[in-house]
Amino acid sequence: MKAIMLQGTASDVGKSVVSTAFCRYFLEEGFRVAPFKSQNMALNSYVTLDGGEIGRSQAVQAEAAGIEPTVDMNPVLLKPKGEMVSEVIVHGRHFADVDARSYRGPLLDQVLAPIRESLERLSRKYEILVIEGAGSPAEINLKNRDVVNMRIARMANAPVLLVADIERGGVFASIVGTLELLEPEERARVKGVIINKFRGSKEVLDPGIEWVEKKTGIPVLGVLPHVETGVDPEDSMSLATLGSKANKKGMAGLDVAVICFPRISNFTDFLPLMNLADTSVRYVKSVRELGQSDIIILPGTKNTMDDLYWLKATGLAKEILLLKDQGSAVIGICGGYQMLGKKLLDPDGVESDRKEQDGLGLLPIETRFVPGKQTVRIQGKPLVGWGGSDPVEGYEIHLGRTWLFAGASPLFKLSDGRTDGAVSEEGEVWGTCLHGIFDNASFTRKWINRLRQKKGLPQLEENCPDRHESREEVYAFLSQWIREYVDMEKVKEMMGLSSITRG
Secondary structure (H helix, E strand, O other), rough: EEEEEEEEEEOOOOOOHHHHHHEEEEEEOOOOEEEEEOOEEOOEEEEOOOOEEHHHHHHHHHEEEEOOOHHHHEEEEEEEOOOEEEEEOOHHHHEEEEEEHHHHHHHHHHHHHHHHHHHHHHHHOOEEEEEOOOOOOOOOOOOOOOOOHHHHHHOOOOOEEEEEEEEOOHHHHHHHHHHHHHOOHHOEEEEEEEEEEEEHHHHHHHHHHHHHHHHHOOEEEEEEEEOOOOOOOOOOHHHHHHHHHHHOOOOOOEEEEEOOOOOOOHHHHHHHHHHHEEEEEEEOOOOHOOOOEEEEEEEEEHHHHHHHHHHOOOOOHHHHHHHHHOOOOOEEOOHHHHOOOOOOEOOOOOOOOOOEEHHHHHHOEEEEEEEEEEEEEEEEOOOOOOHHHOOOOEEEEEEEEEEOOOOOOOOOOEOOOOEEEEOOOOOOEEEEEOEEEHHHHHHHHHHHHHHHHHOOOOOOOOOOOOHHHHHHHHHHHHHHHHHHHHHHHHHHHHOOOOOOOOO
């Protein structure tokens, strides 16, 4: 097994995107390749075929590598759920809820064995591992408890490429500063630098590159131009960028407002809506930002009870009810679906200290939080005429169990015999537990066209973008992107692949 590790000078420098590009590149070169990130902290998660929960970025990288995601690709997932408290998921299953101090103590040692086991299993199955670090390897207050950067590079015996973001400024200082804070044996593992998110003429950058190479003795292997990649973002740090991208569309036929809860999760559910013609998608946090939206979406959340309280405290709950009466459609996904009901109950404190709350009362349902998370990939069929007859698929990640009152109308019939979701009598309010529902192009088009017709807008064509085909185009682009701007021959040489010919 050969490996390459992508570490960064900071968070959000583009490690996940570059790792995705590397996965598709090596696939195209004819290798069996898999992604690996020992520990991920993110609320954008994904469910594997066996019901395990991993970070969405590793699922995306696996797709780019042409393989099915497994829990070994992200053996430890941290999901923040409250003030300084995170759920720890090990090998796809709930392990513990802990505060930061406890996790940095003895508990951290308990996750090292699963990490090592996953790395060994992947090493036996694949020829190449593309390993992603987290944050920066030079956080000196955290290095002695590191389980995601240099310790993993040593464990996998992987050369390290340092990814730096020039867009935020100070790129050369961040490169040199990171290297200076590494121990000698750690620094020796860094074999190259990739500068990401560059805008302008590279010739202007060349003197700086020459200086940093002379200063550090480490080559700059590539300067990647800034691109809007279309790769699903890893965490909420990307929300501001997503919002600005959506707003660039200006006046649109339909305006979609996604409520940006403090503990929002799986906000990538709504990326397919951004690709629809004549549609604007905004992530909003206040009544002022909400405006006169045609569609209001309550997304998933890591803490439904606390975010429902926030929704009421900000005045957004009251405004949503007012806009609904004025004709806006209101949609709920997972935790957002639960909020649309009559009541939410948590008598055992499974999710929060709030034992009971009234929901928005827009759907005849009630939710009770119980131990044991539901994580499953599932298919189903719409039970409403406007949903069409094509099957849908998605995945569930939730603690609450939701019951429909007598006479309520479910939204889907699932392949395991259950029903899911609920829809109001007029169809303007609906909710579902299924993440990824808008990836189903036929269902999404039929729903959107119903709203467009109501507003007097022309119908969207039958050939709406297929999410899978769109992602494949993104992965192909990313592979070409690094082929053009990164010296991949040197990368293969440092991995010991220069004498291996594939394809």
